[in-house]
Amino acid sequence: MEITKEAICGTLESNDLLVKVAPRNELEVVISSEVMRQFGVRIREVVEETLLQMGVTRGQVVIEDKGALDCAIRARVQAAVLRGCECDELNWGVL
Template identity: 55%
Template sequence: MHIVHDSLAGTLESSDAVVRVSPLPTLEVTVVSTVEAQFGAQIRAVVAETLDALAVESGRVVVEDKGALDCTLRARVQAAVARACDEPLDWSAL
């Protein structure tokens, strides 16, 4: 998928995350989390797996996590990417 717009998904409430996506020639992922010490590697893995499943090869992805579960992180990344692309999302691939 090709990111062409800035987009946002999620909230900064406890147990949620905000994912911001914007166009960039390369792929850049930044994670800021209140539970970075315990779950930083897992959060990065979930974000990377979700971006791979969506075939995102470029763009800036910023995740501000407030203790979200993996399923919430996946949903926020999917929603932000879907909003940032002009092409339809193939939900069956996820």
């Protein structure tokens, strides 16, 4: 999937995260988190896994995490990417 426009998803509420995506020529994931020291590595894993599953190889993904669980991270990243790809037809099986 190709990120073609800027999009956001999520909130800055506790236990949630705000995901912003933008078109770029290379893939870049930037993470800020309240729990960076404890879970920074795991958050990055979840984000990169999700992007890989969706076939996103290019684009900037900026994350402000407020201590979200893995499932929330996955859902927010998916929704932000779908918005950024202006994607109408979705292969739910892959997600």
